[in-house]
């Protein structure tokens with residue numbers, strides 16, 4: 168049986184692409200050096216897949232920043248404000264990705280959004296009226312040729328036309344359907360070019376097909392592909408779906424003149440039922456996504472072979488290719504470099520490279536499926552795999568933890584008194600000014616901050632030296648915030664490598680990797696911890712630094728924690744427990760930390776739920792039973808035990824919140840900060856329309872861009888907020904933590920933010936007085 172990989176990680180085992188890009192951004196490395204490193208990585212990735220015997224190796228899955236942005240540029244979808252900078256194509260690309268502030272102008276970056284239900288973020292293409300969709304680049308063709316020159320005939324991969332049309336933000340009056348004909352023309356041209364270059368297969372990624380689709384959307388899909396495939400020559404087209412099932416379009420897909428359909432059997436359990444119900448098409452190859460592209464656990468061959476056997480009832484062997492369930496972008500490179508985890512753990516793990524081996528091994532076993540059923544002696548690979556799973560529970564259950572989650576009652580999820588009553592108590596306690604200013608938690612994770620951590624980890628400095636350094640940073644951070652005049656301060660999170668990995672390291676039940684990097688956006692990566700056993704808190708985690716920071720100022724200092732849903736969503740979860748049980752275990756551990764902070768005099772505690780929206784099922788019909796019914800209670804469980812006067816904040820980033828505002832309100836926090844700036848503060852309209860009650864801080868500027876927002880721009884943002892929402896419920900803050908920025912950028916931006924808040928505050932108070940005088 169043949170094998171296919173949907174996409175491969177690209178940042179580099181040692182994050183080489185990140186470092187080369189950031190050197191280039193700082194002006195320390197040339198464009199040639201960056202492009203050379205990129206080419207080296209592409210070759211390495213193709214070679215490793217070839218060595219593992221993968222039949223269909225992807226190309227154009229590589230990106231210097233983001234694949235959707237690459238495709239927007241390829242299709243000429245570049246807003247005028249970036250074109251007008253008059254930069255070369257690479258610099259224009261980075262201006263769209265990161266914003267630009269320099270001699271040629273001052274423009275914000277494109278909006279950034281979560282890539283479906285993952286922790287990867289893509290740049291939202293923006294199509295202005297009058298911009299012609301046309302083929303305006305050669306990247307996919309260049310990379311195909313680059314691989315071909317190395318003797319590897321790849322399967323080029325691009326986001327499909329339907330998905331692109333759905334992801335684009337239309338800034339004129341037109342809509343997706345208005346561009347269908349132009350889009351189809353370009354995709355036809357792309358196919359013709361690949362045909363001429365000698366490609367056998369081209370993969371169009373269509374994850375939009377796993378969402379709920381209307382009749383018009385299905386019509387748009389059929390219309391698009393009817394056109395794109397109408398003049399197709401020999402080159403074969405694979406419509407690749409992932410992250411769910413295609414229940415709304417399965418029959419329509421069978422009717423399209425494509426050559427292959429990729430279905431996800433890991434996250435799309437319903438896909439097998441669709442095949443049962445409607446059969447398969449004789450003219451199509453099934454790319455069966457059976458090896459998970461999201462988890463880091465070994466594939467259980469027996470179950471996969473059972474699934475293949477089941478599929479074989481409708482799809483003959485020769486019409487089936489074994490595939491990953493989605494791109495391997497979402498898992499780390501390889502277990503080989505993990506020195507600390509130990510063999511007894513590592514043998515259960517499969518990162519990208521190990522998944523390549525699994526694909527090939529499984530394909531070999533699947534080819535002899537009949538023999539496995541009949542054989543007296545089972546193949547060695549099969550026996551080895553079964554033995555691994557026969558080891559049983561990897562970590563024994565922790566009876567104390569299980570007893571706690573089992574004895575939870577409804578009252579444990581309710582904070583008293585009601586939010587409105589708490590708001591009064593807290594107003595009297597904190598006496599904060601109108602439009603209080605604060606930040607989201609982290610301050611710059613500079614090279615020296617990381618060096619300090621690395622030095623401590625490697626035993627080059629003592630624990631005391633390590634802590635002293637962090638204390639000095641905290642003291643400087645508090646001094647800076649006082650100097651800038653912020654109202655609610657933070658300690659800066661200098662002790663944390665990452666808001667989730669850090670808690671993973673401090674809680675029992677988690678494992679963490681040394682090299683398990685996964686790209687989150689652009690050059691930024693995370694190392695998700697692994698949930699291995701039952702989770703509990705062995706000792707206080709954040710109290711010491713929080714108390715230290717509080718002792719340095721008379722202003723309130725927010726304690727800073729990561730919430731259970733985010734810790735769970737940004738970790739690699741175990742698969743032998745329901746998500747709700749894992750979430751409640753983590754919630755109980757973080758609850759202990761909340762109560763400890765409160766007991767040590769921390770009056771405001773922020774519990775970040777940055778990832779709350781991320782794992783919301785892609786289909787609305789699945790939202791409650793599968794997710795929100797435990798995710799919201801898990802958050803409530805964390806803070807329900809605090810006193811009325813303790814102010815609980817939460818923070819969420821990079822999501823579309825409009826459709827779950829009711830549930831967000833039900834989290835019952837006292838204050839919520841949202842990402843809003845990069846989506847043009849559109850959220851505040853929805854907050855207004857829905858009469859959102861919780862106090863909010865819709866981020867007033869985008870922290871992911873190095874540009875420093877001007878005072879006027881910030882005033883305008885705050886005024887827009889104050890026009891729509893009651894000023895006494897508004898907070899002023901950046902849209903996320905400041906860890907990715909440098910100190911000069913932070914100082915400049917916060918200075919402007921505080922000044923803008925003060926000026927708007929004055930205006931509002933003057934307005935109020937004027938109104939009072941009139942009355």
Ligand SMILES: CN1c2c(nc(N)[nH]c2=O)NC[C@@H]1CNc1ccc(C(=O)N[C@@H](CCC(=O)N[C@@H](CCC(=O)N[C@@H](CCC(=O)O)C(=O)O)C(=O)O)C(=O)O)cc1
Nearest residue numbers: 614617618620621664665666667687690691692693737907
């Ligand atoms: C809010 N976001 C987060 C998401 N997911 C998370 N798990 N965490 C998040 O905060 N998803 C949505 C957004 C995404 N945003 C970001 C923002 C920034 C980063 C980021 O900066 N990542 C860092 C890596 C962070 C880290 O773990 N650093 C470690 C390791 C540092 C290191 O490289 N050490 C070197 C030596 C360095 C030296 O000596 O100078 C080494 O050990 O070899 C640490 O600080 O200890 C990044 O660099 O990409 C991610 C997501």
Ligand SMILES: N[C@@H](CCS)C(=O)O
Nearest residue numbers: 607608609775777904
């Ligand atoms: N407190 C975290 C939240 C990021 S989503 C930070 O400031 O980095």
Ligand SMILES: [Zn+2]
Nearest residue numbers: 777820903904
């Ligand atoms: Zn955030």
